[in-house]
Amino acid sequence: MSATSPTSVFAQAQALGEEALRAAVLDTAAALLAAEGPAALSMRRLAAAAGCSTTVLYRLFGAKDxxxxxxxxxxxxxxxxxxxxxxxxEDPAAYLAALGRAYRANALEEPNFYSIMHGEAIPGFTPDEESRAAAAASLDVLRRAARACVEAGVLRADADVDEVTDTLWAAAHGVISLERGGHFPAGLGEERFRTLTRAAVTAFLA
Structure with a gap:
């Protein structure tokens, strides 16, 4: 087990409460995973990096899974x-576009978590039903915005809201993955994002 340093992630977050502590440890875990690969995701390695004991990790998360x-x-x-x-x-189309920009910003600002959400960062890990339900719920706001566009006549009246949501999500994820992989010239990621997401919306326009 690892001793707690006054300046450790654990010590700093502990003063802010359980949720802050949990988030700080997860930040450390995601950074370790990105920097060192899946082998770094062990209780001992994470405890050392966070500056806490393995007992704390078992209390917060149970086990490695x-x-x-x-x-x-x-x-x-x-x-x-x-x-x-x-x-x-008030403009449902503008709101839908703003949500798309926020999705991209989140992906670029949280790259370690994005890789876990949408990739094979943790070999052998399969999200359970509860985790998948939580993932789906994260897009409820996008689904509501798509429905508002249908109701306002921006999108076709017969457009399936789930199909619209899934299509925009797939388009956004695809172009963000290419941007994160360095496949676009510097500075053109946002432009490519706008172009592809607008093209995806075109399929559903009224």
Missing amino acids: GIAAALYREGFARLRRRLDAVPSD
């Missing part, structure tokens, strides 16, 4: 908070 599930759910929880923070707009 619990950390993987918590990382997955935390990524989508952060996305949900980012989307919920987008101010609503």
Whole structure:
């Protein structure tokens, strides 16, 4: 077990409460995973990096599989908070576009979590039903915005809201993945994002 340093992640977050502590440890775990690969996601390695004991980790997450599930759910929880923070707009199309920009910003600002949410960052990890439900719920705000566009006549009256949501999500994820992989010239990621997401919306225009 690891001794607690006054300046450790654990010591700093502990003073802010259980939720802050949990989030700080998950930040450390996601950074370790990105920097060192899946082998770094062990209780001892994470405890050393966070400056806490393995006992604390077992209390917070159960076991190693619990950390993987918590990382997955935390990524989508952060996305949900980012989307919920987008101010609503009287123009439903403008609001839908703003949500798309917020999705991209979250992906670029939380790259470690994004890789866990949408990739094979943790080999062998399969989200359970509860985790997948939490992931789906993170897109409820996007689904409501798509429905508002249908009701306002921006999108076709017969457009399936779930299909609209899934299509926009797939388009956004695809272009963000290419941007994160360095496949676009510097500075053109946002432009490519706008072009592809607008093209995806075109299929459903009234």
